[in-house]
Amino acid sequence: MALPNLQLAFPERLRRLVPATPRALAFGIPALDAALSQGVPRGQITALDAPLGSGGTTLLLALAEATLRADEGVALVDAERSLAPQAAAHLAALGPFWVVRPKANENAWWCADVLLRTGAFGLVIVDRVPAPARRVAVRLQRLAHDRDCALIVRVAQTARRQDCGGYQTSAYGAAVVLTVEPSRRGSGFVPALPGWGGAWPAARTLHVTTLKGGAPRAAEVVVGVPLPDRLRPHWAVRDRRAPERAGRRPQRKSRR
Amino acid sequence: MRGKARVAAASREAQARGITAGMAIAESRALAADLALLPWDDERVARAALEVTTALLAASPRVAWDGTHGHADARRHGEGVWWMDAAGLGSEVKLAQKLVAVAGALGFGPPRAGIADSAVAAYAASYGGRTAARPRIVPPGADARYLAPFPVTLLDLDDDLAETLRSLGLTTLGQLAALEADEVEARFGPEGLAAHRLARGLDTRGPTTPRDEALPVVEVELGGPVATAEPLLFALKGALASLSEALRTRGLAAREITLSLQLDDGTTAVRAVRPARPTSYSDALFDHCRLALEGWRLPEPATALRLAAAVTVPASGEQGDLLAPRWADPAALAAAFDRIRGSEGADAVTVPEVREGHLPEDGGAWVADTDARTHARADARMHRPIESVSAALRILSAPTPVRVRLGRSGLAAFKHGDSWHDVAEWCGPERLVPRWWRHDTPGPAGEPGGPRDYYTARTADGTLWLLRRDVPSREWLVEGWWD
Numbered sequence: 241m242a243l244p245n246l247q248l249a250f251p252e253r254l255r256r257l258v259p260a261t262p263r264a265l266a267f268g269i270p271a272l273d274a275a276l277s278q279g280v281p282r283g284q285i286t287a288l289d290a291p292l293g294s295g296g297t298t299l300l301l302a303l304a305e306a307t308l309r310a311d312e313g314v315a316l317v318d319a320e321r322s323l324a325p326q327a328a329a330h331l332a333a334l335g336p337f338w339v340v341r342p343k344a345n346e347n348a349w350w351c352a353d354v355l356l357r358t359g360a361f362g363l364v365i366v367d368r369v370p371a372p373a374r375r376v377a378v379r380l381q382r383l384a385h386d387r388d389c390a391l392i393v394r395v396a397q398t399a400r401r402q403d404c405g406g407y408q409t410s411a412y413g414a415a416v417v418l419t420v421e422p423s424r425r426g427s428g429f430v431p432a433l434p435g436w437g438g439a440w441p442a443a444r445t446l447h448v449t450t451l452k453g454g455a456p457r458a459a460e461v462v463v464g465v466p467l468p469d470r471l472r473p474h475w476a477v478r479d480r481r482a483p484e485r486a487g488r489r490p491q492r493k494s495r496r
Numbered sequence: 497m498r499g500k501a502r503v504a505a506a507s508r509e510a511q512a513r514g515i516t517a518g519m520a521i522a523e524s525r526a527l528a529a530d531l532a533l534l535p536w537d538d539e540r541v542a543r544a545a546l547e548v549t550t551a552l553l554a555a556s557p558r559v560a561w562d563g564t565h566g567h568a569d570a571r572r573h574g575e576g577v578w579w580m581d582a583a584g585l586g587s588e589v590k591l592a593q594k595l596v597a598v599a600g601a602l603g604f605g606p607p608r609a610g611i612a613d614s615a616v617a618a619y620a621a622s623y624g625g626r627t628a629a630r631p632r633i634v635p636p637g638a639d640a641r642y643l644a645p646f647p648v649t650l651l652d653l654d655d656d657l658a659e660t661l662r663s664l665g666l667t668t669l670g671q672l673a674a675l676e677a678d679e680v681e682a683r684f685g686p687e688g689l690a691a692h693r694l695a696r697g698l699d700t701r702g703p704t705t706p707r708d709e710a711l712p713v714v715e716v717e718l719g720g721p722v723a724t725a726e727p728l729l730f731a732l733k734g735a736l737a738s739l740s741e742a743l744r745t746r747g748l749a750a751r752e753i754t755l756s757l758q759l760d761d762g763t764t765a766v767r768a769v770r771p772a773r774p775t776s777y778s779d780a781l782f783d784h785c786r787l788a789l790e791g792w793r794l795p796e797p798a799t800a801l802r803l804a805a806a807v808t809v810p811a812s813g814e815q816g817d818l819l820a821p822r823w824a825d826p827a828a829l830a831a832a833f834d835r836i837r838g839s840e841g842a843d844a845v846t847v848p849e850v851r852e853g854h855l856p857e858d859g860g861a862w863v864a865d866t867d868a869r870t871h872a873r874a875d876a877r878m879h880r881p882i883e884s885v886s887a888a889l890r891i892l893s894a895p896t897p898v899r900v901r902l903g904r905s906g907l908a909a910f911k912h913g914d915s916w917h918d919v920a921e922w923c924g925p926e927r928l929v930p931r932w933w934r935h936d937t938p939g940p941a942g943e944p945g946g947p948r949d950y951y952t953a954r955t956a957d958g959t960l961w962l963l964r965r966d967v968p969s970r971e972w973l974v975e976g977w978w979d
Contacts, residue, residue: 269885291957292959292977292979293955293957293958293959293977294979295979296979297890297979298885298886298887298978299885301888302885320890322890322893322976323888323890324856324857324860324889324890324891325848325849325850325851325860325862326848326850326851326859326889327886327888327890328848329848329849329850329860331848332847332848332849338847339845339848339862341843341844341862342836342840343841343844347839347840351836354835354836358828358829359828360828422957423958424957424958428921429921429923440923440952441952441954441960441978444887444958461885463885463887464884464887465960465978466886466887468856468859469852469859470928
């Protein structure tokens with residue numbers, strides 16, 4: 241078969257086999273992907289600097305979802321063993337996705353090492369883990385490079401920064417640093433359902449700053465809090481809560 | 497005919513005229529003047545037995561012939577007996593029918609089949625089938641009950657013991673089995689005890705596991721007595737690399753490895769190591785062997801190490817996809833997961849699932865996953881932007897009690913860990929009752945389950961917390977946070 245015919249027969253698969261540009265990973269969030277011009281690089285460590293409750297896990301799961309939709313395997317090492325399964329359950333249906341929950345959070349690095357060596361994953365996430373020793377970081381970076389895998393790391397403590405060649409990078413040699421801070425301005429609570437007085441947290445805004453060798457770039461990501469199934473109406477079940485709680489508003493308290 | 501002019505086996509026609517094995521030639525001639533006598537030919541019998549065994553191997557991988565001297569009852573009827581392993585071969589009825597069909601096709605007379613836990617009960621069951629096509633299958637654990645009505649002559653007893661039992665009125669296996677074992681041994685000796693065990697369905701006979709002499713074995717001399725783990729692990733790593741290489745060369749994966757240590761006092765300590773799934777990857781095997789060594793208290797220092805692949809299976813193979821963007825060997829992935837499970841626990845590699853449950857902690861579950869798939873479960877989705885980003889909930893495996901400061905307008909602050917968190921805004925309560933349909937379900941602290949008031953609180957740093965107040969105990973707890 242002549243090459244033009246072959247390209248006609250398998251254009252999509254040939255495009256995947258010989259990519260025109262280096263394949264980086266995207267979050268699937270337009271504002272954030274625009275700030276990360278080349279995406280999350282493969283073969284490198286990307287640091288996510290997000291304190292507890294700031295929305296770091298949300299961004300990691302969004303990156304995992306976009307990677308799975310691109311037909312790549314994803315492994316997530318949940319070092320603190322606190323991720324709620326319902327938060328990540330939708331990912332298991334998209335492709336090869338596993339969550340590794342080590343006994344102790346310091347074992348997460350060893351788990352990441354084993355996972356990287358398989359070469360089966362396009363993305364390995366290590367979430368809420370103690371900062372790695374320098375030699376561990378170097379070994380993992382080499383493994384990620386050899387296996388063409390993106391390794392994204394979120395340490396439990398805020399990463400120490402050091403000035404390196406005119407731009408800031410984390411102490412463990414990450415090529416890209418994402419800093420996440422939630423909006424401190426109260427976004428309030430809204431009625432969970434129209435006509436029902438029960439309140440639920442409103443969507444909040446995350447401020448994400450990307451450091452990738454140049455000037456920091458900022459992006460804002462709006463994150464909603466999913467309504468649990470117990471609060472959703474069902475067509476076959478009459479919602480008897482509305483008359484009881486109608487008119488109630490969330491109680492607020494200003495900062496002391 | 498065998499030896500000194502006695503009948504060794506008789507055809508069915510001869511049996512119909514009263515001739516049985518062990519009968520004197522003159523006596524048998526008296527019963528049938530036209531009796532045709534043939535000299536006993538061990539070689540011919542062995543050839544015929546080999547033919548039957550070969551045919552039966554098509555139905556079961558473990559087949560054993562009972563030998564030329566065989567079972568006394570079968571010998572009396574001029575029959576041969578083959579023991580076969582029926583475990584793990586699917587439907588026992590179909591297996592028995594297949595055995596009967598295979599043996600019947602050879603033309604050695606109508607075969608019988610029976611299936612039971614023990615060989616003696618299986619032999620008895622071969623008499624119990626309604627037809628050759630409907631063989632008798634003794635239910636698991638019911639061998640002794642099934643054997644009870646059979647006569648003691650079913651057993652291979654010597655004449656003296658058989659006569660003694662008969663004179664005592666012990667005619668059935670059930671009567672023999674009802675006696676106390678120590679009394680039987682005291683009165684009838686080891687032979688009587690063996691018969692008593694058989695009457696209770698305790699039989700050690702049967703097909704033996706075929707030994708594969710070709711399975712790889714690696715032996716390492718440690719160069720002197722070794723009492724610490726480090727040199728042992730060093731030698732183990734090298735030995736496992738050799739063993740893995742040998743396994744891969746033969747296209748095998750180890751289901752079980754025998755780890756033997758030659759001790760300084762000349763004894764051998766042996767331990768079996770079984771990975772969660774068959775593998776030939778030395779790293780995965782090393783982790784399992786290391787764990788086995790860690791919990792092993794040796795009475796003497798070790799002087800030599802021996803590794804043998806005890807049970808192997810053909811290594812699974814999958815054709816790689818050249819055009820796939822990322823293809824990985826499923827066996828390598830499975831071995832990696834196996835290493836993690838070996839070190840971090842069986843539930844370390846998981847897949848999340850949504851569950852029905854009205855409590856926050858009941859909304860999902862981590863399911864231990866053993867399927868090392870490298871493909872998407874569903875169709876690969878097209879790359880597209882995510883419409884809405886949802887905050888991820890983190891839930892503590894054990895809710896942490898917290899101190900709460902209440903102000904005029906309700907929740908003011910709570911202390912989690914070592915620091916106080918000022919509450920900027922909050923909503924609640926949402927009252928939920930865990931398992932309200934059961935009044936006896938205990939709460940998390942062993943107390944009776946009662947209603948819980950759930951609160952959502954946003955602290956000054958922007959974190960959204962999920963708090964809970966147990967109504968019966970009035971205790972406040974942190975359930976988790978959105979991250």
